[in-house]
Amino acid sequence: MDKLLLGRYIPGHSWIHQLDPRTKLMASFYYIGIVFLANNWQTYLMMFVATLFMIWLSGIRIGFFLRGVRPLIWLILFTVALQVLFVRGGMVYWHWGWLWITKLGLINGAFIFVRFVLIIFMSTLLTLTTQPLSLADAVESLLKPLRVIRVPVTELALVLQIALRFVPTLMDQTTKIMNAQRARGVDFGEGNIFQQMKAVVPLLIPLFVSSFTTADELATAMEARGYQGGDDRTKYRILRYHQRDWIAAAGMAVLTGLLLLLRAY
Amino acid sequence: MSFTYQAGTPFAGDGIKDVSGTIHDGSYTAIIGHTGSGKSTILQHLNALLKPTSGTVTIGDKVITNETNNKNLKPLRQKVGMVFQFAENQLFEQTVAKDIAFGPQNFGVSEKDALALADKMVAMVGLPHDVLEKSPFDLSGGQMRRVAIAGVLAMQPEVLVLDEPTAGLDPAGRHEMMTMFERLHREQGQTIVLVTHQMDDVADYADTVWVMAEGRLIKTGTPREIFSDPAWLKANQLGLPKTAQMAQQLIAKGFHFDPRPLTETELADQLLPQIGGGQHG
Amino acid sequence: MGNVIRVQHLNYTYPEAKHQALTDVSFDVAKGEWLAIIGHNGSGKSTLAKNLNGLLAPESGTVEVAGMTLSEETVWDIRAKVGIVFQNPDNQFVGATVADDVAFGLENRGVPRDEMVKRVDESLERVGMTAFADREPARLSGGQKQRVAIAGIIAQRPEIIILDESTSMLDPAGRQEVLGVIRELKDELNLTVLSITHDIDEAAVAHRIILLNDGKINEIGTPSDIFAHGTDLLRLGLDVPYSEKLKDALIQRGVAMPKAYLDNERLVDYLWTLHSTM
Numbered sequence: 001m002d003k004l005l006l007g008r009y010i011p012g013h014s015w016i017h018q019l020d021p022r023t024k025l026m027a028s029f030y031y032i033g034i035v036f037l038a039n040n041w042q043t044y045l046m047m048f049v050a051t052l053f054m055i056w057l058s059g060i061r062i063g064f065f066l067r068g069v070r071p072l073i074w075l076i077l078f079t080v081a082l083q084v085l086f087v088r089g090g091m092v093y094w095h096w097g098w099l100w101i102t103k104l105g106l107i108n109g110a111f112i113f114v115r116f117v118l119i120i121f122m123s124t125l126l127t128l129t130t131q132p133l134s135l136a137d138a139v140e141s142l143l144k145p146l147r148v149i150r151v152p153v154t155e156l157a158l159v160l161q162i163a164l165r166f167v168p169t170l171m172d173q174t175t176k177i178m179n180a181q182r183a184r185g186v187d188f189g190e191g192n193i194f195q196q197m198k199a200v201v202p203l204l205i206p207l208f209v210s211s212f213t214t215a216d217e218l219a220t221a222m223e224a225r226g227y228q229g230g231d232d233r234t235k236y237r238i239l240r241y242h243q244r245d246w247i248a249a250a251g252m253a254v255l256t257g258l259l260l261l262l263r264a265y
Numbered sequence: 266m267s268f269t270y271q272a273g274t275p276f277a278g279d280g281i282k283d284v285s286g287t288i289h290d291g292s293y294t295a296i297i298g299h300t301g302s303g304k305s306t307i308l309q310h311l312n313a314l315l316k317p318t319s320g321t322v323t324i325g326d327k328v329i330t331n332e333t334n335n336k337n338l339k340p341l342r343q344k345v346g347m348v349f350q351f352a353e354n355q356l357f358e359q360t361v362a363k364d365i366a367f368g369p370q371n372f373g374v375s376e377k378d379a380l381a382l383a384d385k386m387v388a389m390v391g392l393p394h395d396v397l398e399k400s401p402f403d404l405s406g407g408q409m410r411r412v413a414i415a416g417v418l419a420m421q422p423e424v425l426v427l428d429e430p431t432a433g434l435d436p437a438g439r440h441e442m443m444t445m446f447e448r449l450h451r452e453q454g455q456t457i458v459l460v461t462h463q464m465d466d467v468a469d470y471a472d473t474v475w476v477m478a479e480g481r482l483i484k485t486g487t488p489r490e491i492f493s494d495p496a497w498l499k500a501n502q503l504g505l506p507k508t509a510q511m512a513q514q515l516i517a518k519g520f521h522f523d524p525r526p527l528t529e530t531e532l533a534d535q536l537l538p539q540i541g542g543g544q545h546g
Numbered sequence: 547m548g549n550v551i552r553v554q555h556l557n558y559t560y561p562e563a564k565h566q567a568l569t570d571v572s573f574d575v576a577k578g579e580w581l582a583i584i585g586h587n588g589s590g591k592s593t594l595a596k597n598l599n600g601l602l603a604p605e606s607g608t609v610e611v612a613g614m615t616l617s618e619e620t621v622w623d624i625r626a627k628v629g630i631v632f633q634n635p636d637n638q639f640v641g642a643t644v645a646d647d648v649a650f651g652l653e654n655r656g657v658p659r660d661e662m663v664k665r666v667d668e669s670l671e672r673v674g675m676t677a678f679a680d681r682e683p684a685r686l687s688g689g690q691k692q693r694v695a696i697a698g699i700i701a702q703r704p705e706i707i708i709l710d711e712s713t714s715m716l717d718p719a720g721r722q723e724v725l726g727v728i729r730e731l732k733d734e735l736n737l738t739v740l741s742i743t744h745d746i747d748e749a750a751v752a753h754r755i756i757l758l759n760d761g762k763i764n765e766i767g768t769p770s771d772i773f774a775h776g777t778d779l780l781r782l783g784l785d786v787p788y789s790e791k792l793k794d795a796l797i798q799r800g801v802a803m804p805k806a807y808l809d810n811e812r813l814v815d816y817l818w819t820l821h822s823t824m
Contacts (some may be wrong), residue, residue, distance in 0.1 A: 185368055187339075213637070217637035220632070225650060225656050228654065236649035237646065435587040435782035436585065436784055438586075438783075455677045518817075519821065541823075
């Protein structure tokens with residue numbers, strides 16, 4: 001579980017790593033948006049090459065990105081199958097009842113597949129090259145305008161930061177309690193679904209109890225250190241845009257231009 | 266009943282390397298070593314929460330190796346009762362009685378018999394009978410710890426493994442707790458393995474000491490053997506029991522002790538002839 | 547030297563509790579003093595600490611800290627003057643990294659960023675944690691986490707540090723580490739230290755000790771005064787200094803020993819005198 005949540009970040013000093021987290025966050029969303037503009041093999045090919053280029057810039061092995069695809073592979077194949085079997089057009093290769101395999105269906109299926117892969121690669125690139133904490137900072141900074149409509153952005157960011165901070169502590173606590181209960185004869189992950197649910201109770205209740213204690217003590221400590229909430233707080237962490245961030249933005253603009261151009265075909 | 270322990274290659278992080286030793290039936294073994302020396306890793310091997318990467322752990326007639334199947338570990342876990350650090354964190358049932366009965370029931374004891382055991386164990390850990398029907402979460406920290414220990418004792422383990430059982434307790438609580446284990450050991454012949462930083466407890470209660478450093482078992486012996494070499498202990502970042510410290514200061518002033526005393530009673534006895542105490546009668 | 551803390555007739559009862567947690571507690575603390583508060587678990591030690599900076603509001607009585615009387619108006623100013631190092635190293639670590647955690651209190655007070663960076667660096671330097679500035683708490687030992695907590699406090703330039711059983715969850719090395727840092731800082735920054743503890747060795751280094759029992763002050767005195775009670779302390783759920791235990795064992799064997807408290811060194815000297823006059 002630890003690996004799933006936090007272990008994804010791969011420390012490095014590549015060009016991508018050094019981008020401002022806000023840039024990376026915005027660029028990823030933007031990129032995922034423009035992937036949907038691709039509509040023919042030229043545009044898909046271009047986006048594919050652009051993605052590979054960014055992966056190359058990050059200095060991270062392609063294997064890590066392929067691993068990102070694995071958990072979603074059934075969803076992807078299911079969607080692709082729907083496209084292939086239900087979209088009709090062009091030459092017919094096979095047909096049975098309402099199921100058709102046509103040229104258009106195959107092409108659409110292939111496009112959907114590439115689109116999925118590109119989106120997964122891009123979001124994987126974001127999480128592999130950005131620390132969760134930096135992402136939290138980026139979210140806070142980008143959401144700041146919402147303070148005008150009274151969204152408690154600073155508080156939400158602190159909540160997010162503390163949550164991230166306590167993930168390893170909670171994992172540690174979980175392991176300890178699991179060990180203690182295994183030593184008392186509990187089999188985790190064995191038996192039928194009912195037995196497994198029963199085994200979770202001796203884990204969850206102590207975990208809740210200790211989380212409440214932690215929350216309570218943490219609140220006391222925060223109050224003792226002068227935490228009152230509100231917007232008068234100053235920030236120790238600050239984010240600054242650098243030249244490379246403008247280059248990244250320009251890169252995205254060029255990509256969009258080319259995409260629109262090639263779409264016209 | 267004995268533990269034989271042989272582990273070869275370390276696993277990543279705070280592993281243990283090539284540890285071989287035996288814990289005898291009826292002994293009171295203390296495992297000492299500074300934080301990160303591999304003490305808790307050893308503990309988790311004692312009831313197969315971890316399996317050795319290489320080598321074997323023998324518990325009674327059961328041999329555990331890397332290949333041992335997880336399915337057959339239950340009888341073994343019943344034999345080795347583990348009291349982890351801050352054991353009160355494992356409590357979860359609605360009543361103290363149910364929580365203590367939880368362990369035995371997992372090992373096939375009927376609910377009725379398990380509750381009878383709870384009744385007996387609550388007295389053994391020095392809690393009043395009326396806590397049985399209370400929620401464990403309404404008790405004080407020290408009482409909760411005792412309930413957790415009663416829950417382990419109720420499994421009627423052949424070996425009781427204690428990981429820093431007195432951490433966070435006040436001096437009176439610490440003393441009561443250690444006396445309770447001593448009684449179990451003396452009166453019922455309970456085999457005990459104690460992991461601790463409290464050298465005074467090692468000197469007062471243990472009969473065998475394992476010293477761990479950097480994942481290796483670097484010395485075994487009686488407390489007297491271990492604590493008779495202050496320079497060696499210091500080199501391994503370990504402290505002396507208070508009596509041994511005092512003896513050390515007295516030796517520097519020209520006093521003689523043979524053997525080196527471990528408790529204040531022994532120290533007082535040996536001091537008596539050296540300060541003319543005999544004359545006063 | 548003036549008093550930096552003055553507590554008069556302080557009473558406190560927890561909501562829904564049957565018994566008072568603190569009853570008529572009065573004492574003064576001089577600036578620059580090291581005061582230990584000892585007592586068994588549940589004797590009211592931590593409740594007392596929380597009343598000193600308004601984490602709990604006294605039921606009656608007054609608390610004056612650094613010339614201010616504790617009230618709703620002064621509570622945040624008082625908290626700036628009083629730092630507490632709590633017992634559990636993990637549950638007071640707010641920041642995602644060491645530097646972030648030290649900065650937390652400064653952020654709360656709206657300290658400008660340039661000043662903040664300066665104070666964070668300086669405080670980490672003082673507790674010897676500069677090399678760990680970017681580390682996450684999960685990769686620190688208990689002693690290191692407590693040193694970070696101390697850095698977070700001194701960054702706020704307080705007058706008083708309260709150690710609320712801050713060493714009780716640490717191993718002996720961690721304990722030494724934390725007490726060593728406090729001893730140095732106390733002199734360098736002219737701090738007043740209140741250490742709530744049941745570690746007898748920690749109490750022994752204090753100038754004075756308050757002995758708390760069931761929410762009442764049993765006695766205030768120098769360590770010698772308090773430790774002279776010898777094995778009577780056991781009845782209050784406390785430990786006895788080793789030298790007193792040995793003295794007691796010798797008295798039982800018919801050796802005439804002085805009534806006053808002797809620490810280890812003085813006991814050794816005393817025994818040596820007996821030894822050489824034999």
